Amino acid sequence: MAAASSAARGGLRVLLLDEQPRAGGQIYRDFALNAGRKAYLGKEYLAGRALVDGLDVANVRQEFGASVWRLEPGSRVVWSQDGVSRVSTAPHVLLAGGAQERPTPFPGWTLPGVMSAGAAQVLMKNAGLLPRDAVLAGSGPLLYLIAAQMIDAGAPPKALVETQSMRSLIGASRHLPRALLAAPTLIKGLGMIRKIKRAGVPRFTGASGFVATQTATGDLSLSFNSAARTRTLVTPLVLMHQGVVPSTHMSRASGVKHVWNDVQKAYQPVTDQWGGTDVPGLHIAGDGAGIGGADAAKAAGELAALNILHRLDRLSEDKRNQRAAGPLADLRQAMAIRPFLDAAYAPIPELSDPVGDTIVCRCEEISAEAIRTAHRSGAQGPRQVKTATRAGMGPCQGRMCDLTVRGILISCGAEATVPRARTPIKPVKLGELAALAPSQEA
């Protein structure tokens, strides 16, 4: 959103494609639906107004419900809307696909009633549906935010089961001096934790050994170990979260070089300070280039737009650099807290490297043991695991298992290369493909 309006202000014509039904992205999802209502979404949510309104200019054409499923060199973008695919061409393309939640495989995570914590937040934003008596489990700043939003909405979680331990927090504290640069974010975080305490939500920390089973009445029974005891909570809804990771299907399928970020425990594209990639004409900004949060995403979008304006001769190098000073400072400030957050709320091993019959690939119902067996039979990388087991071949195309397959391969001593992603990166009906004629270029 920030990139589109910056580029339009600089004189460019912009086509904005978003698969959501309305503007807002993840944080400001459905802003137009909620503006002025749902105070429980918090003050930060209101910051979405400027971004959403900024798109309302003549140079920006906005298409929603528009899923991009292919990107070709020379910047042909293929997208699907209402069952029809179209091709758009542009000298420059900016990918800003954001993040997804990290998959959290544990025994029972495929049961109806187990959802990602983000899903509950989407339901609050999209439909005003409030989770009742839910158990929030996992770790990360988003877990506290969602707990606080649930409390403010009058539907506090039944319990907060946190995977991080005192040890990880103490280990992370060496990053605190730098994190102090982002003091407002830290203070906001502490405020959320205070709110959770005040609301009397029971908290369990250092939790591990998660197992969910269905009870006779249709509820879920979630057991885990915390403080050297096994606990069991009965709840209609388990909301699990282990942080967010870049959505990289589009960038990987476009041929951009990717690397493993061992601090954030995720794959990410290689970008320069403007978001430029090794694919000509292709920039990437926001969480899709590495997790930085909303403020970092906005700054990165502005930087990418400035660089694109420069490449199109709308802005001299000097002007670009001058104008970049503000967003660069914003970006630096927003990123200051990341090393602390990444260390304090790192994913726990059992969820990145599950064992036994825990389902890893939800689509094809492939277990952790099946992947270990494939490795024992000679599968050395993600591609061979896929061929041997079908893990990653279902409709989600590995979004829910790529990271787990990597975790298991690494634990088996294999070298895990970056998994491939291929177009179409979203399932497209054959009829829609067949109807895709060059005459439809728009």
Next chain:
Amino acid sequence: MTLDGAPIEALPGDTVAAAVLAHSGKAFRTTAHETPRAAYCMMGVCFECLLEIDGKANVQGCMTVAEDGMVVRRQNGLRRLNGDTDE
């Protein structure tokens, strides 16, 4: 709208998956191995929310805005090639 023939309601702007969840927390579909699944991520990532919507199979309920009169069906077991539900 209807879900497997029974009337269900949605508010303007709700996604089909939200409407189905509001109606009941039960499964949206069963897998090829007959295990029950329901919407998991609500943001288009997991494909657990696949439903038959207005005769089209395998539509992501969480990415589809509910509309008046929609005919929604749960999908059980393997999909057939012609897209019909397996009944």
